[in-house]
Amino acid sequence: MNQRQIRSGDILYLTRSASPQFVRPIFVRVIRVLTDWHTYHGWCWVDVYQLDARGDAVDRRSLYVWCEGVRWRTAAPVLAARARRSAPRQEVSA
Structure with a gap:
């Protein structure tokens, strides 16, 4: 059973498990x-x-979801990938 509550600001990944x-x-x-x-x-x-796909808001919606079926994300995948690309690379000494 999922004990986490959906809150304002959460980023959710909604699949058929949610509805x-x-x-x-x-x-x-x-x-x-x-x-x-x-x-x-x-x-x-x-x-x-x-x-x-870039993590930008494109539409406002009211959705009916099964709370146990939602998946939480800390950030949309593209935003996380963008942050990794902008991080300075570390040199590896041989």
Whole structure:
């Protein structure tokens, strides 16, 4: 059982495990969890920004997801890869 709560600012990777609507997985950044909207147990409504391949917000959406099926990311993969490329390279002495 997943004990972590979805919070504002979280970056989530949504696949079919979060909802059948995500045939194509997407990355989103959570704006807020809509706690006053009624749902089935274990499901929630979230306001999110959908992120593109560069990690930029391209659309605002309200999504209905199974909380146990979401996957957390600290940053979109492209943003992490961009940070690695910009880090100075270390010389290896032989």
